[in-house]
Amino acid sequence: MLDKKVLICYNEPVSFYTNYIGKDSSSNEERVDLSETDFKKNLHFIQDSLQKSFSSVQSLGFTRDIKKVISLFQSSKPDLIFNFVESIEGDSDYESFVTGMFDIMQIPYTGNNSLSLGNCLNKRRTKQLLTFKGIKTPAFQVITIKDSIKPGFIKIKYPIITKLISEDASIGISENSVIYNFEELKKQCKFLSMNYKKDIILEEYIKGRELNISILGDEVLPISEITFNKLPKGLPKIVTYEAKWSPSSVYFNNSVPVCPAPLKAEVETRIKETAIAAYKALGCRDYARVDIRLNKNNVPYVIEVNPNPDISPDTGFVRSATAAGITYDDLLNRLAGFALKRNISDKSHQKI
Numbered sequence: 001m002l003d004k005k006v007l008i009c010y011n012e013p014v015s016f017y018t019n020y021i022g023k024d025s026s027s028n029e030e031r032v033d034l035s036e037t038d039f040k041k042n043l044h045f046i047q048d049s050l051q052k053s054f055s056s057v058q059s060l061g062f063t064r065d066i067k068k069v070i071s072l073f074q075s076s077k078p079d080l081i082f083n084f085v086e087s088i089e090g091d092s093d094y095e096s097f098v099t100g101m102f103d104i105m106q107i108p109y110t111g112n113n114s115l116s117l118g119n120c121l122n123k124r125r126t127k128q129l130l131t132f133k134g135i136k137t138p139a140f141q142v143i144t145i146k147d148s149i150k151p152g153f154i155k156i157k158y159p160i161i162t163k164l165i166s167e168d169a170s171i172g173i174s175e176n177s178v179i180y181n182f183e184e185l186k187k188q189c190k191f192l193s194m195n196y197k198k199d200i201i202l203e204e205y206i207k208g209r210e211l212n213i214s215i216l217g218d219e220v221l222p223i224s225e226i227t228f229n230k231l232p233k234g235l236p237k238i239v240t241y242e243a244k245w246s247p248s249s250v251y252f253n254n255s256v257p258v259c260p261a262p263l264k265a266e267v268e269t270r271i272k273e274t275a276i277a278a279y280k281a282l283g284c285r286d287y288a289r290v291d292i293r294l295n296k297n298n299v300p301y302v303i304e305v306n307p308n309p310d311i312s313p314d315t316g317f318v319r320s321a322t323a324a325g326i327t328y329d330d331l332l333n334r335l336a337g338f339a340l341k342r343n344i345s346d347k348s349h350q351k352i
Contacts, residue, residue: 005056006336007078008046009085009098009109012061013037016090019195021241022174038245039084042312046082049329053336054080062098064089073105080339081109082332083308092121092167108343110335112307116283120305121166123201126282130302133281135274137302138204138293145193151182159205161238162188164198168306170241172196175251178205178236206293206301210239211261213275213290214309214320216331217338220272221320225261230254259319267298274300282307286338289317311335 019025043059050057060072062085081102088094096118102109112120119125123140130137139156142165143149154160160179164172172192179185185202192200210228214221228237231254242249263271275290282288282305291304309317313328321331 001053001055003055004079004340005076006050006054006058006080006082007073007076008043008050008057008059008082010039010043010059010061011085011087012063012089013040014063014089016087017171017196020171021246022172022192023176024191039310039312042314045313045328046311046332049332050082050336052329053333062088066101070101070105073107078107080336081107082335083109083111086168086308095121108339110339111286112284112288116285116307120282120284120288120307121168123163123165123304126305127201129281130278130305133277135277135281135302136299138206140204141202143189143200143202145197145199149186149189154182154185154202156202156204159207160185160202161205162192163201163203164192164196165201166198167196170239170244173238173240174242175235175238175240177240178238203303205236206295206303207237208294208296209261210237211271211292211294211300212257212316212320213271213292214287214317215275215279215284215290216287216321216326216334219324220275221317221326222260222323223263223268223271224257224259224316224320224323227256227258228254230256257316257319259316259323264298267294270298271300274302278302278305286335287311287317 047057047059058076060069062069083099083102085098086092086095096114099109099117100114119129124142127137127140141154141156158180162177162179176188179188189200210226212224212226226239231237232250239255240251243251243255246252271292274292278290279288284305284307289306289309290302291306292300293303294300311317311331318328318331
């Protein structure tokens with residue numbers, strides 16, 4: 001056991017939007033961010049695991065009261081932060097600011113730095129960086145909240161999938177997100193603009209298999225596939241907000257992960273090479289998940305790069321780690337090791 005103080009940092013669940021699922025809903029359950037509440041339910045698993053390896057393990061929920069947070073840091077003096085902060089009171093734009101504060105306070109923390117978190121949250125910037133590096137990603141177009149949408153304004157091909165330009169956890173994504181004509185597009189963009197007050201990114205919809213590639217350090221873990229074979233006809237085969245967070249929904253119960261994914265060797269190699277290239281292009285470190293769609297010719301297209309993906313015990317990242325023979329305790333210890341080693345390296349450079 002290491003004689004070190006660990007502080008688990010996460011965001012206190014707060015309702016930021018009145019609707020998270022990307023379509024009209026009367027359910028009160030859907031009016032809270034289930035991705036945030038779900039993490040807090042699993043917090044004790046992380047605490048129990050870390051207590052096996054570290055002498056002190058505490059947790060801290062972040063809110064907008066940053067003065068209070070800084071005061072708690074100064075009093076507790078942690079040796080290591082496990083960073084699970086994805087927003088401040090529901091606002092994901094603050095995610096990268098938190099790691100900036102950790103850097104200023106010179107406290108080692110797990111996961112990705114501010115630049116990587118900020119670039120990955122902004123889907124336009126992600127796509128620009130991927131394109132610059134020659135990595136395939138679906139064609140896209142950004143619609144700002146000030147734009148007047150007219151037929152000639154749309155420059156990419158249908159079908160199109162609509163996403164909020166700076167959100168994660170599939171917030172705002174539903175079966176209505178896949179669009180086949182201009183009238184549908186205009187209707188969905190109006191709904192998203194009114195409910196989320198954010199710019200929208202339109203992306204050419206790649207019909208094909210959906211794959212999650214988890215990367216730990218420099219190791220690509222077994223690939224996981226989200227299968228939609230049991231999804232009712234007429235529903236697009238995509239990972240919606242409900243598919244991730246609403247256990248009573250059709251999407252949740254019919255979006256089935258398979259790990260390892262059955263892939264031909266040459267296709268698997270191509271996917272892994274693409275994922276690693278995307279990981280490096282976005283400046284990721286420690287751990288991330290790259291989401292890829294295969295087109296009909298088995299060409300991989302990167303649709304998302306997710307730094308600091310959820311590693312609660314029942315998540316896709318942990319599923320891939322388990323398939324690689326990595327226990328949950330070992331996964332957390334590896335993340336801690338990356339951060340502590342980085343801190344030692346930083347101190348040695350300062351002496352020079």
